[in-house]
Amino acid sequence: MKNNYMDIMLDFKYNLEKNKLYLFGAGQTCHDYLKLFPFKSNVVCIFDNDDRKHGIFVDEIPVFSATLLDEIDYAHSMFLITTYYANEIYQRLRMMGIKNIYHFMEVAFNQQAWVKHVYLPADELNLLSAKKLLADAQSCDVLNKIIDIRKGSGVFWGYDYDYDAYFSKDILKLSTREVFVDGGAFNGDTIRQFMQHTDNSYKQIFAFEPDKINYEKLKFDLEENSKIITINAGLWSQSGQARFCENGTSSLIDENGSATINVVSIDEQMEIYSGKPSFIKLDIEGAEVPALAGASKVIRKYK
Numbered sequence: 557m558k559n560n561y562m563d564i565m566l567d568f569k570y571n572l573e574k575n576k577l578y579l580f581g582a583g584q585t586c587h588d589y590l591k592l593f594p595f596k597s598n599v600v601c602i603f604d605n606d607d608r609k610h611g612i613f614v615d616e617i618p619v620f621s622a623t624l625l626d627e628i629d630y631a632h633s634m635f636l637i638t639t640y641y642a643n644e645i646y647q648r649l650r651m652m653g654i655k656n657i658y659h660f661m662e663v664a665f666n667q668q669a670w671v672k673h674v675y676l677p678a679d680e681l682n683l684l685s686a687k688k689l690l691a692d693a694q695s696c697d698v699l700n701k702i703i704d705i706r707k708g709s710g711v712f713w714g715y716d717y718d719y720d721a722y723f724s725k726d727i728l729k730l731s732t733r734e735v736f737v738d739g740g741a742f743n744g745d746t747i748r749q750f751m752q753h754t755d756n757s758y759k760q761i762f763a764f765e766p767d768k769i770n771y772e773k774l775k776f777d778l779e780e781n782s783k784i785i786t787i788n789a790g791l792w793s794q795s796g797q798a799r800f801c802e803n804g805t806s807s808l809i810d811e812n813g814s815a816t817i818n819v820v821s822i823d824e825q826m827e828i829y830s831g832k833p834s835f836i837k838l839d840i841e842g843a844e845v846p847a848l849a850g851a852s853k854v855i856r857k858y859k
Contacts, residue, residue, distance in 0.1 A: 581639030766790035792819035808841035821850030
């Protein structure tokens with residue numbers, strides 16, 4: 557493993573002379589990154605797991621389904637992952653036998669421009685203040701390494717983290733009376749973890765998912781469970797509508813988004829359904845602060 561930015565860049569350039577270059581991830585991050593990427597002409601295509609992106613072009617580069625990965629020549633291929641959600645993709649490519657795998661945060665050829673895009677030095681004091689709120693050494697270590705990566709002085713694959721981040725047994729002891737609110741439920745992956753940790757003994761689950769395709773998958777998988785209420789809406793400080801960027805696993809509320817979605821507040825929905833939440837999980841791509849503002853009543857009442 558290369559351990560610093562310059563080594564990674566030299567390794568990338570060396571392998572680029574001998575291998576075909578593929579990208580994985582066709583979301584907004586890929587769009588932004590390609591504006592700074594000087595080897596765009598070397599890219600054969602982009603792979604993505606999101607069905608809606610298959611057949612489109614990102615900066616004139618075609619996007620294909622990840623199911624077509626089997627058709628490439630592994631021995632003469634290299635991959636650049638152009639999404640923050642990279643660990644599962646990395647493991648998948650490694651299991652396929654692909655050796656040369658890079659992450660876009662490691663291969664920022666216009667380093668100064670990219671660091672300016674993802675990291676502002678003025679934010680460092682805020683990040684250091686946030687670190688004081690963390691309760692354990694592992695969390696502090698992970699935050700430090702993320703800061704190093706964004707500043708361009710760290711490597712992306714250099715740390716591990718707890719994949720069971722929401723239900724650590726060292727912190728939580730779930731009861732049979734839990735009322736779980738899942739903000740950003742995606743396809744129900746976190747809900748299935750919750751059900752496993754409670755041995756399917758819980759009171760109720762509220763699943764909020766604004767992305768239409770994700771919601772249909774969520775509803776199809778869970779609709780037969782009478783204790784789960786699925787709601788096709790984003791979470792916000794109050795009910796209304798918002799512009800939305802549909803990107804599969806990284807969909808988000810964005811004023812420049814091409815879609816319009818309904819948004820609701822947790823306070824309003826818990827009043828409608830007489831819900832008494834004991835556990836609120838939010839993974840909603842930057843909308844956490846307004847969503848928490850919209851949950852202030854239930855947090856004060858049931859904390």
